[in-house]
Amino acid sequence: MGAWRAFLRCCNAMPRPNTVKRWSNAKVVSVSLFLCLMLIALTRMERARRSFSAEDIVVDHRSLVSKRFEHFETGGVEAVKLMQQDRTTTAPIGVPSKTADEVVEDNLVTDSVPVLPATVAGPSGNRVFPPPKRSPANERVLPAELLGQHFPLEFYFHQYLPDQAPKSLPVKTIIKLDTKMPLKTVLVVLDSLKASSKKPMEDFFGSQRIQIDFAEALLLPVLVIKSLNVPRYSLIAFANYNVYLGLEKTQRSILDEYCRTYGVGILSFTDSSKIGDQELSKEYKLKMQHRVKLVKMRLNTEAKDLWRIAKPEMVFENPLPDDNSEWTIFMPDHESYQPLAFSTVAADWAGSTHNISKSEFGVTVAIRDRGGIDGIQKVILGNDPEFFLNFIIAMDGLASLTHGRLALPMERVVQVDVDDMFVGVAAVRTKPKDAKAMVQCNQRIRQYVPNFKLFLGFTGAMFLWGGDDADKGEKMMIDNAQEFIWFNHLYRHELLYITPLDRISGAMSKNMVFAKEKNLPVVKEYMILPHHAGVYPVYPEVFDEWEKLGYVKATSTLEYPYRHPQWGRRGFIHRGVMVLPRQTCRLFTKTISFDIYEGGQKAMDESLNGGYMFKIFLTTPVMVFMTHMSNYATGQLAQYEFEGVTKAIDTWTNLKMLAPHPIDVAREYFQLYPDEVSPLWSDPARDPNMKELWRVNKTLPVFPRVIIAGPQKTGTTAFMTFLNLHPNFETSKPDPVLYEEVQFFSSNLYDNGIDWYASRFPERKNDQTVLFEKSANYFSHHRTPKRVRELLPDVKIIIIMNDPLRRAYSWYQHLKAHNDSLSQQYTFYQIITADDKAPEVLRLAQKRHLYDGIYAVHLARWLLNFPTDQLYLVDGDKLIKDPASVMNDVQKFIGVTPKIDYTTKLQFDAEKGFFCAKTTGCLGSGKGRSYEKMDSASEAYLTEFYKNHNEDLRTLLSSIKHPHPSWLTAMQNSSIPSH
Ligand SMILES: Nc1ncnc2c1ncn2[C@@H]1O[C@H](COP(=O)(O)OS(=O)(=O)O)[C@@H](OP(=O)(O)O)[C@H]1O
Numbered sequence: 007m008g009a010w011r012a013f014l015r016c017c018n019a020m021p022r023p024n025t026v027k028r029w030s031n032a033k034v035v036s037v038s039l040f041l042c043l044m045l046i047a048l049t050r051m052e053r054a055r056r057s058f059s060a061e062d063i064v065v066d067h068r069s070l071v072s073k074r075f076e077h078f079e080t081g082g083v084e085a086v087k088l089m090q091q092d093r094t095t096t097a098p099i100g101v102p103s104k105t106a107d108e109v110v111e112d113n114l115v116t117d118s119v120p121v122l123p124a125t126v127a128g129p130s131g132n133r134v135f136p137p138p139k140r141s142p143a144n145e146r147v148l149p150a151e152l153l154g155q156h157f158p159l160e161f162y163f164h165q166y167l168p169d170q171a172p173k174s175l176p177v178k179t180i181i182k183l184d185t186k187m188p189l190k191t192v193l194v195v196l197d198s199l200k201a202s203s204k205k206p207m208e209d210f211f212g213s214q215r216i217q218i219d220f221a222e223a224l225l226l227p228v229l230v231i232k233s234l235n236v237p238r239y240s241l242i243a244f245a246n247y248n249v250y251l252g253l254e255k256t257q258r259s260i261l262d263e264y265c266r267t268y269g270v271g272i273l274s275f276t277d278s279s280k281i282g283d284q285e286l287s288k289e290y291k292l293k294m295q296h297r298v299k300l301v302k303m304r305l306n307t308e309a310k311d312l313w314r315i316a317k318p319e320m321v322f323e324n325p326l327p328d329d330n331s332e333w334t335i336f337m338p339d340h341e342s343y344q345p346l347a348f349s350t351v352a353a354d355w356a357g358s359t360h361n362i363s364k365s366e367f368g369v370t371v372a373i374r375d376r377g378g379i380d381g382i383q384k385v386i387l388g389n390d391p392e393f394f395l396n397f398i399i400a401m402d403g404l405a406s407l408t409h410g411r412l413a414l415p416m417e418r419v420v421q422v423d424v425d426d427m428f429v430g431v432a433a434v435r436t437k438p439k440d441a442k443a444m445v446q447c448n449q450r451i452r453q454y455v456p457n458f459k460l461f462l463g464f465t466g467a468m469f470l471w472g473g474d475d476a477d478k479g480e481k482m483m484i485d486n487a488q489e490f491i492w493f494n495h496l497y498r499h500e501l502l503y504i505t506p507l508d509r510i511s512g513a514m515s516k517n518m519v520f521a522k523e524k525n526l527p528v529v530k531e532y533m534i535l536p537h538h539a540g541v542y543p544v545y546p547e548v549f550d551e552w553e554k555l556g557y558v559k560a561t562s563t564l565e566y567p568y569r570h571p572q573w574g575r576r577g578f579i580h581r582g583v584m585v586l587p588r589q590t591c592r593l594f595t596k597t598i599s600f601d602i603y604e605g606g607q608k609a610m611d612e613s614l615n616g617g618y619m620f621k622i623f624l625t626t627p628v629m630v631f632m633t634h635m636s637n638y639a640t641g642q643l644a645q646y647e648f649e650g651v652t653k654a655i656d657t658w659t660n661l662k663m664l665a666p667h668p669i670d671v672a673r674e675y676f677q678l679y680p681d682e683v684s685p686l687w688s689d690p691a692r693d694p695n696m697k698e699l700w701r702v703n704k705t706l707p708v709f710p711r712v713i714i715a716g717p718q719k720t721g722t723t724a725f726m727t728f729l730n731l732h733p734n735f736e737t738s739k740p741d742p743v744l745y746e747e748v749q750f751f752s753s754n755l756y757d758n759g760i761d762w763y764a765s766r767f768p769e770r771k772n773d774q775t776v777l778f779e780k781s782a783n784y785f786s787h788h789r790t791p792k793r794v795r796e797l798l799p800d801v802k803i804i805i806i807m808n809d810p811l812r813r814a815y816s817w818y819q820h821l822k823a824h825n826d827s828l829s830q831q832y833t834f835y836q837i838i839t840a841d842d843k844a845p846e847v848l849r850l851a852q853k854r855h856l857y858d859g860i861y862a863v864h865l866a867r868w869l870l871n872f873p874t875d876q877l878y879l880v881d882g883d884k885l886i887k888d889p890a891s892v893m894n895d896v897q898k899f900i901g902v903t904p905k906i907d908y909t910t911k912l913q914f915d916a917e918k919g920f921f922c923a924k925t926t927g928c929l930g931s932g933k934g935r936s937y938e939k940m941d942s943a944s945e946a947y948l949t950e951f952y953k954n955h956n957e958d959l960r961t962l963l964s965s966i967k968h969p970h971p972s973w974l975t976a977m978q979n980s981s982i983p984s985h
Pocket of ligand 1: 717718719720721722723724782815816817819885886920921922929932933934935
C-alpha cells in the first residue's frame with residue numbers, strides 16, 4: 007500500500023496538461039490500471055503468436071544463474087527436502103550441492119560479466135590510474151568453442167558428417183546467432199601440416215589469443231556450419247601466398263566464394279625459401295621477386311585507413327634480417343593494389359636486378375589488394391611475421407581485414423614485479439648502484455608509461471642479511487621506498503611446498519609489520535607467494551588464509567594452465583582471488599659475465615629492434631611481468647629491457663601504455679577475458695612443473711578411472727551397484743546429501759578444487775583397485791565433458807541410453823513418489839506439453855523431463871571431447887534384461903582384472919521385476935518402481951517430440967560404427983509403415 011500511495015503522490019506531483027490536472031486520483035488509478043491490463047494483454051498476445059514447437063526447449067542458461075537452484079530444480083526441491091529427512095532412499099537426481107540455497111547452478115554461458123572484487127584505493131589513497139577503457143573493437147564475438155558446447159550436434163555433423171545435416175532443429179540456447187557474422191576463428195592454410203611455417207603462424211595468432219584451425223591446401227574444411235548457417239572463419243590466412251595461388255581450381259573457387267559472400271579477407275605471408283626467383287601471377291596482375299636482400303623499411307603513410315598500431319611515419323634504417331634470403335618484393339600491375347611498406351635492395355645483393363628499382367625505398371615489401379580484381383581484400387607480406395615491422399603490419403592488416411573483430415585494444419596495461427627484494431647471498435644483493443639504477447629506471451620508463459613504478463616483493467626477515475655494500479643498497483631502497491610499490495612476498499621467503507602450512511599466516515602478517523615499521527607503501531591486495539607455490543596447483547590452505555585476511559584480492563602465476571608457450575598462460579578466479587598469468591622476461595644466461603649495466607644496454611638495443619619482449623607488448627593487453635633483483639643475477643637486466651621495450655613501443659606504435667593499481671590490472675584482465683573467470687582444473691601428476699610445486703609431504707591426488715555419466719533415470723544406480731560387486735572396483739564415498747553421487751563437474755562443487763574431488767574417494771586397496779564414480783547429471787551438462795577431459799584425459803566414460811520416453815516418465819514418477827507439488831498439480835501430459843504461455847515453473851519442469859533424453863545432442867558433446875574408445879555406450883534395455891552380459895563386457899572395456907562372471911553375481915527377482923545382486927539384494931524402493939503405464943496421448947506426443955532427435959542419434963551412432971540400442975531399432979521399425 008505504501009508503494010501505491012507513493013505512486014499516487016508521484017502522479018500528483020508530476021506536471022500534467024490542464025485536462026489531466028483536473029483528474030481525480032480515482033481517474034489516475036483507473037487509467038493506470040487500464041494501461042497495465044492493456045500491456046499484459048499485448049504481451050500475452052505476442053507470446054501466443056510465437057507458437058510452440060516440439061524442438062522448442064529453451065535452455066536458458068543465463069536465467070538459471072539468477073534463479074538459483076530451486077527454480078532450476080523445480081519439482082526436485084521438495085523431493086530433496088524429503089530425501090534429506092528420509093535417508094533410506096537414494097539421492098534425488100541432480101542435487102548439485104549441500105543445501106538448495108547454497109547452490110548456484112553453473113550451467114551458464116560464460117559471457118556474463120564476471121563478478122570481480124571491488125576496486126580499492128591505491129597506495130596513495132586513490133587509484134593510481136583510471137581503469138583503461140575497453141576498445142569497442144575488442145568486444146567479445148562468439149568464440150567457436152562456446153558454440154560447440156551449445157550446439158554440439160551441429161558441430162559434430164559439420165566436422166564428421168559434412169554432407170548431412172541433423173534432422174532435428176538446434177535446441178535453442180540464449181546464444182544469439184548472427185548467421186552473417188563469421189565465428190572468431192582463423193583458418194590457416196599450409197601446404198603441409200608439417201611445414202616449418204606452422205610455428206610462426208601459431209605464434210602470431212596464438213599470442214593474440216586468436217583461435218586457429220590449420221588445414222592443408224589439398225583438404226580445405228567445410229567453411230559454413232550448414233545446419234546453423236554460420237560461417238566458420240573470420241579470416242583466411244596463408245603462411246605462403248604461393249599456396250593460395252596454387253590451390254586446386256574448385257577449392258579456390260569455394261574459398262573465394264566464401265570470402266566474397268561473408269566479406270572475409272585473406273592475410274598472407276610469403277615463404278621464398280622453396281620457390282623460384284621470379285613469378286608472375288597473370289590472373290592477379292602481380293609479379294613477385296623472391297630471395298631479395300633488403301635494407302631499411304618504411305611504411306606507406308598513404309594507406310591511412312589501415313594503420314592502427316603502426317606509426318607509419320617511422321623509418322627502419324638497418325638491414326632487414328636475412329638469414330635465408332627470404333624477402334619477397336611485389337611488383338603489381340593493377341590499381342587494386344596499394345603498397346603498404348617499401349624497402350631498398352641491398353647494394354651487395356647478388357640476384358638479378360632486371361626490372362627492379364635500385365633507388366632508396368624503391369621496392370614494395372608488403373602490399374594490400376583492395377579487391378578490385380576478385381572482390382576479396384588481401385594483405386600480403388614479403389616474409390613471415392618474425393621481423394617486428396612485419397608483425398605490426400600483419401596485426402594492422404588482420405584488424406582491417408576482419409573489420410576490427412579480431413583487433414586487440416590499443417591500451418597495454420603494464421605491471422613489472424620485482425620479486426625477492428632483500429633475498430639472496432651477499433654477492434647478488436641490492437648494492438647502492440642497483441638501488442640508484444632502479445629509481446632511475448622508474449623515472450625513465452615514466453617517459454613512456456605515465457606513473458610507472460616497479461612493484462617490489464619484499465621479504466622482511468632477510469633485510470640486511472647481506473654484506474656491507476648490500477646493507478647500504480638495501481637501506482637506500484628503504485629510503486626511496488615511496489618511489490616504488492611494495493607487495494608482500496612472505497617474511498622469510500617461505501617455500502610453501504616445504505614449509506609447514508600453519509606458518510603461512512605468520513609469514514604474511516610479520517611481513518606486513520615489517521612494512522609498517524619501514525614505512526613501505528604496500529599494496530596489500532596483491533600478493534605473490536615465493537615460487538607461486540599454492541596458487542596453481544591450489545593449496546586450499548593458502549586460499550583459506552587469504553579468505554581469513556580478507557584483503558588479498560589478486561596474485562599471479564606462471565603455472566596455469568602450463569608454462570610454455572608463454573602466450574598460452576591464462577588467469578582464473580578462485581575463492582575471490584584473481585589469479586593473473588605472469589610473463590617472464592628473457593633470462594640473459596649468456597650475458598652473465600658482462601658487467602650488468604653493459605648487458606643492460608644490450609638488452610635495451612635488442613628490444614629497440616623489436617625483440618622478444620616487444621612482441622609480448624604488441625600482443626598482450628594486460629601484462630604482469632616477473633623479474634628478480636637479486637636471486638637471479640641476470641634478473642637485474644630486466645629493468646633495462648623494460649626501458650628499451652617501452653621506448654620501442656612508444657616509438658613504433660600508437661599503443662597507449664598504462665600502469666594502474668594492481669587490482670585494476672586484474673579487473674581489466676577479467677573484463678577482457680571473462681571466459682577465464684572459472685578455472686579448468688588439471689591433474690598435477692601429469693605436469694612436471696606442477697609436480698614440483700606440489701607439497702613434498704603430500705601425496706598426489708588419485709582420481710577415478712571410470713565415470714558413469716548418466717543420463718538420469720536410465721539405470722545408473724543399478725550399473726554402479728553391479729560394478730561395485732567386483733572386488734577391484736571402488737566407488738566414491740557416500741555423501742550425506744548427494745548419497746552415491748559426486749556431481750563435481752556439473753555444479754559449483756567444481757569450485758572446491760581437485761583436493762576436494764580426490765577426497766570424495768576412498769584410498770585404493772591396491773594397484774588393481776579401479777576408482778569410479780557415478781553422477782547421472784554429467785551427461786547433459788554442457789561444461790562437463792571439457793572439464794572431465796582436462797582433469798581426467800584417460801578416463802573411461804559410461805553412458806546408458808534407454809528409451810527417452812521411459813526416461814522422462816520415470817522422472818515424473820520419481821517426483822510423484824516424493825509427493826512433489828508439481829507432480830500433484832500437473833499431469834505428465836501437462837508438463838511435457840507445456841507451451842510458451844505456461845507458467846515458468848512448468849516450462850522448467852518440462853525441460854527437466856525432456857532435455858536429458860535428447861541423447862544425440864549430449865552424446866555429440868562427449869564425442870567432440872573424447873575419442874570413441876573411451877566411451878562405453880550401454881543399451882538401457884539390455885541392462886534391464888541381461889545385465890550380466892553388459893557387466894561382463896564392460897570389464898573388458900575398462901581393463902580391470904580379474905574378470906568375474908556376472909552370471910554368478912546377479913539373479914532375476916520376480917517380485918522386484920529386475921535383476922538384483924545375489925549378495926546385497928535388490929536396489930531400494932526408489933529404483934524400479936511399479937507404476938501405471940504412460941497414457942497414450944503422452945506417448946504419442948513424446949514419440950513425435952523425440953522422432954528427429956532419435957533419428958540423429960542413429961546417424962551419430964552409425965558414424966562411430968556403434969550398434970544401435972534395441973529400443974532405438976524397435977522404434978524405427980514401428981515407425982516404418984507396414985504394407
Ligand atoms: N536392476 C535394476 N533394478 C532397479 N532399477 C533398474 C535396474 N536396472 C535398470 N533399472 C532402472 O533404473 C531406473 C532408475 O535409474 P537411475 O538409477 O539412473 O536413476 S537416478 O538418475 O540415479 O535417480 C529405474 O527407473 P524406474 O523404473 O522408473 O524406477 C529402472 O527402470
